[in-house]
Amino acid sequence: xxxxxxxxxxxxxxxxxxxxxxxxxxxxxxxxxxxxxxxxxxxxxxxxxxxxxxxxxxxxxxxxxxxxxxxxxxxxxxxxxxxxxxxxxxxxxxxxxxxxxxxxxxxxxxxxxxxxxxxxxxxxxxxxxxxxxxxxxxxxxxxxxxxxxxxxxxxxxxxxxxxxxxxxxxxxxxxxxxxxxxxxxxxxxxxxxxxxxxxxxxxxxxxxxxxxxxxxxxxxxxxxxxxxxxxxxxxxxxxxxxxxxxxxxxxxxxxxxxxxxxxxxxxxxxxxxxxxxxxxxxxxxxxxxxxxxxxxxxxxxxxxxxxxxxxxxxx
Amino acid sequence: xxxxxxxxxxxxxxxxxxxxxxxxxxxxxxxxxxxxxxxxxxxxxxxxxxxxxxxxxxxxxxxxxxxxxxxxxxxxxxxxxxxxxxxxxxxxxxxxxxxxxxxxxxxxxxxxxxxxxxxxxxxxxxxxxxxxxxxxxxxxxxxxxxxxxxxxxxxxxxxxxxxxxxxxxxxxxxxxxxxxxxxxxxxxxxxxxxxxxxxxxxxxxxxxxxxxxxxxxxxxxxxxxxxxxxxxxxxxxxxxxxxxxxxxxxxxxxxxxxxxxxxxxxxxxxxxx
Ligand SMILES: Nc1ncnc2c1ncn2[C@@H]1O[C@H](COP(=O)(O)OP(=O)(O)OP(=O)(O)O)[C@@H](O)[C@H]1O
Ligand SMILES: [Mg+2]
Numbered sequence: 297x298x299x300x301x302x303x304x305x306x307x308x309x310x311x312x313x314x315x316x317x318x319x320x321x322x323x324x325x326x327x328x329x330x331x332x333x334x335x336x337x338x339x340x341x342x343x344x345x346x347x348x349x350x351x352x353x354x355x356x357x358x359x360x361x362x363x364x365x366x367x368x369x370x371x372x373x374x375x376x377x378x379x380x381x382x383x384x385x386x387x388x389x390x391x392x393x394x395x396x397x398x399x400x401x402x403x404x405x406x407x408x409x410x411x412x413x414x415x416x417x418x419x420x421x422x423x424x425x426x427x428x429x430x431x432x433x434x435x436x437x438x439x440x441x442x443x444x445x446x447x448x449x450x451x452x453x454x455x456x457x458x459x460x461x462x463x464x465x466x467x468x469x470x471x472x473x474x475x476x477x478x479x480x481x482x483x484x485x486x487x488x489x490x491x492x493x494x495x496x497x498x499x500x501x502x503x504x505x506x507x508x509x510x511x512x513x514x515x516x517x518x519x520x521x522x523x524x525x526x527x528x529x530x531x532x533x534x535x536x537x538x539x540x541x542x543x544x545x546x547x548x549x550x551x552x553x554x555x556x557x558x559x560x561x562x563x564x565x566x567x568x569x570x571x572x573x574x575x576x577x578x579x580x581x582x583x584x585x586x587x588x589x590x591x592x593x594x595x596x597x598x599x600x601x602x603x604x605x606x607x608x609x610x611x
Numbered sequence: 612x613x614x615x616x617x618x619x620x621x622x623x624x625x626x627x628x629x630x631x632x633x634x635x636x637x638x639x640x641x642x643x644x645x646x647x648x649x650x651x652x653x654x655x656x657x658x659x660x661x662x663x664x665x666x667x668x669x670x671x672x673x674x675x676x677x678x679x680x681x682x683x684x685x686x687x688x689x690x691x692x693x694x695x696x697x698x699x700x701x702x703x704x705x706x707x708x709x710x711x712x713x714x715x716x717x718x719x720x721x722x723x724x725x726x727x728x729x730x731x732x733x734x735x736x737x738x739x740x741x742x743x744x745x746x747x748x749x750x751x752x753x754x755x756x757x758x759x760x761x762x763x764x765x766x767x768x769x770x771x772x773x774x775x776x777x778x779x780x781x782x783x784x785x786x787x788x789x790x791x792x793x794x795x796x797x798x799x800x801x802x803x804x805x806x807x808x809x810x811x812x813x814x815x816x817x818x819x820x821x822x823x824x825x826x827x828x829x830x831x832x833x834x835x836x837x838x839x840x841x842x843x844x845x846x847x848x849x850x851x852x853x854x855x856x857x858x859x860x861x862x863x864x865x866x867x868x869x870x871x872x873x874x875x876x877x878x879x880x881x882x883x884x
Contacts, residue, residue: 495714498667499773503728503780504704506696513731518718 362565369556369569378552379573381466385548386535389473393534394527396474397481402511404486415482422479428540431472435544437463469538469546477534484526488519524592528585532578539574549573616679618643618815619664619706619784624673626659626839633659634670635839641784646816648826648847651836652862657819658711660836661786664817665706666699677702677783704732707777711789713769715761721772722748722757728780740779747775751805767798771805785809787818821866827851835859 404415445456492515500510542550557566617640626634633656649657662668675682682702684691715724725744729735748754751771791799803825810829833850835843843856854860
């Protein structure tokens with residue numbers, strides 16, 4: 297026999313019935329593997345924990361933190377009022393921003409070139425300017441238009457108001473936040489629409505739907521699932537950036553904290569009160585988000601259950 | 612049969628994508644009950660042809676008529692105008708299309724996918740639509756999986772749901788664009804069997820396919836496309852056994868050598884490899 301040809305037997309798995317879970321269980325438990333002890337990791341952990349304890353201790357025991365004052369103001373009526381304004385401001389602005397963002401997104405997807413240009417211009421402007429500048433701008437709108445009027449053309453119906461009365465700190469805050477967030481929301485929604493495979497529109501059209509109906513009934517519902525996580529993130533970020541409205545006396549949590557410390561000069565304790573409440577709100581929003589996500593996106597991940605145990609070649 | 616008005620008639624249809632001339636004058640006739648297979652190399656314009664027929668793409672020149680009526684233009688006061696979106700949708704409804712990648716609506720279960728068209732487009736009552744959808748799913752052998760989402764179905768199952776979704780609209784013509792080429796080899800047969808069943812039942816069909824077994828069994832005629840033109844058409848047996856165009860012979864040789872087509876469809880004059 298030629299030395300170069302090595303005899304090689306090719307393995308063929310003998311035929312056998314498909315294994316069920318019960319059969320797999322009969323093979324008995326797998327060998328127990330013990331976790332390795334890693335000294336370096338333990339050491340790093342200990343050092344970090346020590347640093348944390350020292351830092352925490354110095355913060356908690358620092359006289360200037362004024363924890364007694366923090367406790368005193370944590371549930372004071374003005375602070376609670378501020379919290380409710382912050383929530384109102386965030387929810388209201390986000391609702392307006394989602395609706396406005398959808399309109400802008402549809403405009404920038406439109407086949408009409410003017411609509412497309414307007415959509416692009418909007419996003420370019422509101423994403424390109426700082427929120428703080430916009431807020432101050434809206435607050436001072438009265439300098440630009442001393443009176444705001446609403447009327448129906450061709451009739452005598454005409455109402456107008458003194459701008460300074462209409463644009464309170466709160467309305468300026470809602471206006472500024474929602475216009476700003478709408479630009480971001482439109483980008484999120486546009487990304488969501490583009491994330492839907494083109495075939496979905498083809499299929500909807502091919503069974504006889506009109507383009508608008510296909511958009512509403514087929515594309516947008518699927519977009520929802522994509523845009524929920526980034527929208528929730530946007531909500532949380534708005535919750536925090538809404539504190540910027542303090543510069544125009546928006547009446548939010550930070551504004552209220554400032555009002556209080558401008559009288560009693562307990563700056564740090566009141567900022568701590570605000571910080572704690574912001575943490576509570578963002579944490580709650582994060583938890584709510586994860587539930588929302590599971591609720592909307594959950595069934596997509598529901599994998600079919602198979603009864604066939606994975607093949608085990610070593611047997 | 613050939614003397615009656617064709618159900619679908621294309622005359623000198625052209626399509627450009629920018630500078631690219633993708634369809635260069637297509638003439639095609641399809642009669643009631645006929646099954647036509649469209650074959651041709653990649654990029655020859657087969658998908659574009661089907662998409663132009665139900666106006667997912669707009670043909671740039673030529674006429675396409677369904678039952679003798681121009682689907683793209685209407686005549687008003689002696690002038691031709693583009694059809695309204697409403698009319699176009701109505702024509703699309705009469706032509707079903709099955710896509711290579713199934714395109715089931717991702718947020719709906721199998722049965723909801725099938726009910727969707729009748730409900731949305733024809734306003735069929737929910738109970739009636741569901742009952743009909745279940746019948747159709749049963750026909751494609753998927754009644755038991757009616758409540759599954761597309762992601763929970765295999766490719767072959769998704770494609771059969773997609774066929775049921777088309778049938779729910781009771782189209783006059785069914786178009787298949789490589790309905791099996793995204794499927795694992797073992798799943799191809801289940802879809803092909805449904806297609807054969809439909810052909811046997813007298814459904815008018817245009818199928819872009821490279822499944823020569825299906826063509827042989829079910830097709831009345833074969834249309835061979837190359838570079839945006841129909842280069843040969845004729846009765847199935849004639850085109851497959853004795854192609855007249857050299858390009859067709861070459862193409863059939865390549866297709867026949869694909870493993871899934873080997874058993875019965877290789878031309879007799881080709882030597883064994
Ligand atoms: N949306 C598009 N924009 C530009 N060019 C396109 C577009 N769709 C198709 N084409 C081009 O048109 C030509 C024909 O494409 P088509 O998809 O009709 O070919 P096909 O015969 O279906 O090929 P395949 O067998 O690969 O599916 C190709 O050259 C392709 O690149
Ligand atoms: Mg194609």
